[in-house]
Amino acid sequence: MTSPTNAPGLRLGAPGVYRDARRPAPAFRPVRLDVAGFVGVAPRGPVDRPVAVERWTEYQRRFGGLEGPGLLPYAVRAFFAQGGSRAYVLRVSPVPRAPDPAALAAVARYTVRLADPAAGAPVDLGLVAADEGSWGGRLAVRWEFAADRHFTGRADGLRLPLPDAVAVPAGSLLRVRGPGLPPAGVFRFVRLVEESLRGRTAVLDAALDAVELEADIVTATVTVTDADPGLTRAERLTDLGLSAAHPRPARQVLAEESLLIAPDGDWPERLLPPDPTLPVVDAVLVRPGADRWAAVTADSLFGDTPPELFPVGGDRLPDDGTAFVGLDRLALEPEVALLSVPDLLWDYPVPTGTTDPPEPPPERADGRCPPPAVPVVYPPPPERAVLLDGRDPGALAEILRRQRRLVDLAERQRRFVALLDVPPGLPLRLTTRWRAGFDSSYAAAHHPWLGVVDPDDPRLSAVQVPPSAFAAGIIADREHRLGIPWGPANALAAGAVTAADQPAPAELDELHLLGIDVFAAERDGFRLASARTLSRDPDYRQLSVRRLMTMLRLVLERQAQSLAFEPNSPQLRDELRGAVTRLLRDLFRAGAFGGATEAQAFFVRCDEELNPARSQGLGRLVAEIGVAPAQPLEYLVLRIAQDADGDVRVAG
Secondary structure: OOOOOOOOOOOOOOOOOOOOOOOOOOOOOOOOOEEEEEEEEOOOEEEEEEEEEEEHHHHHHHOOOOOOOOOHHHHEEEEOOOOOOOOEEEEOOOOOOOHHHHHHHHOOEEEEEEEEEOEEEEEEEEEEEEOOOOHHHHHHHHEEEEEEEEEEEEEEEEEEEEOOOOOOOOOOOOEEOOOOOOOOOOEEEEEEEHHHHHHHHEEEEEEEEEOOOEEEHHHHHHHHEEOOOOOEEEEEEEEOOOOOOOOOOOHHHHHHHHOEEEEEEOOOOOEOOOHHHHHHHHOOEEOOOOOOOOOOOOHOOOOOOOOOOOOOOOOOOOOOOOOOHHHHHHHOOOOOOOEEEEOOOOOOOOOOOOOEEEOOOOOOOOOOOOOOOOOOOOOOOOOOOOEOOOOOHHHHHHHHHHHHHHHHHHHHHHEEEEEOOOOOOOHHHHHHHHHHOOOOOOOOEEEEOEEEOOOOOOOOOOOEEOOOHHHHHHHHHHHHHOOOOOOOOOOOOOOOOEEOOOHHHHHHHHHHOOEEEEEEEEHHHHHHOOOOOOOOOHOEEEEHHHHHHHHHHHHHHHHHHHHHOOOHHHHHHHHHHHHHHHHHHHHHHOOOEEOHHHHHHHHEEEEOOOOOOHHHHOOOOOOOOEEEEEOOOOOOEEEEEEEOOEEEEEEO
8 A cells, every 4th residue: 555645656536556667776684704714523313404592402302412523512502602693514434324234323223013905914114213323223213193173974885974173184094993893993094085065975995884983183203202302302293193195194294393203214195003902002112323434534524616616606405416514515505604614634543342252373383272363453532533733743734724724615605703722732933834724814823722621521521622612602693783893802612621732932922923812711711812814915814804894794695685686777776876875874873983084994986987877788786885994902002101290191
């Protein structure tokens, strides 16, 4: 509904409703860059599929707790402890992934015995844990059947009248009792429901005698209980149909709604309870799951997709069948703006915790009995993954290879910042050598690793966590509360109780000049002392500047798409210039730009000079935007003077 006052040029005739088909003027709004992405090793959870979580308890439900040797859970917990509000988590597994037989063998498998009406015999249905890991062998899966929505009717062969008050969808299973039938009743499936003036009639899959019958609708309820010692999980999937024609077929619902279990193999089109008494049926474990920690390598974290196969724009998963795994897959999530890989330095040994069978001893020449064979006993796997030691030249080269691969991914996507961790234990000399391997404004380095304590650990031993996880949470919290112009420095690392390598005061100066963001030890904890990138370009030295410019580019790329195919007219150019100006004006008022006035802070040009007739004829619209990002204050210089009277004055 509109009126002449708010729709100039709209011609009105008779009273009524008139549609104003004009396109609204474009309006640009900042996009959030506080969403973090984490890639690493977890005891459970989907593999190579990013899952959005908004609190630590959500992570626990999908990926488990702090068990297992990976540092991923500690990193995600640290992120939320700093005030982070949203993260994408991607679990990796050893290569090759499923459907490789080794990967499939690590998934727990169950069977449940029901009945197949077509074969007239019991059938064992396959069920598997939702993903690989030993956790899958601790599930309890129970099938229960209920007969409710009771009604009566007189059958006429394949037809059974239905009362109006009872909803009986096609594909329902009926338990029918009456004269001439067994006391417990018989089963009939509803093939379809006919509507007529005389009411609704169910067409059954087998005929019944023309007598008064009692019928109940039979549905299944599947309860899955996870006996994980860290966090008990349970699912209850109700009102499941036993036919593929049912609105909620059991197989489909298990595949789409359960986070713990999934159907495996071929299932019959129709299923029956074991008998009409509707007994409870428990699934039986036939293959336990397995944790493949020892098989995780650097190849588990990275995909092998060539750069030329990445989709244009880098934010959409292509539908051409290209497989994206690990970091390559997470890089395609358009929300991710901070990326941390807590297990990037993974160097897990190869102990199996098992005993190899002894080899047969060689026969002795003198015919005497050989000595008994001694089995080879491997030590049990460590509680926490061993990290590459950067003090070893070969290990340092491998660390640089992995981290450069991560930075190259960030440079290609130009949307997120790769948060790196200085390898623990490096002396300043080697840290300088490590730093020389990077020159990118899409990367930031943090030091040192910080120790956290699990309150449920009776020993209260500290676990060293990559500092990038704390930095990601601090960055996200600052942006969420104050906006992108506010840098993440000068914030305490919540939950950190110790540090692996605390730099000396003189080393702090060197690290800062190298562009490494240090958590400095203070009386109240460990405080992030700077927020710099690893770029040698002074214009992009500050992380807040890099993120501000990224945000502006993303806003224009994503929100200006609606202007495509618009007439390239002076009106459109004016609208574009006005929309960009309003966006920059709001950012200027929020302190994002330097300068005392808007003219000193930014400019927007979209005029005839930039868009001559020849350029317009090619379908181009060019706008030129310039901004002067505000640089965060890093140094405060104070001058202390004492006059002849002994008064001390401080000038800054």
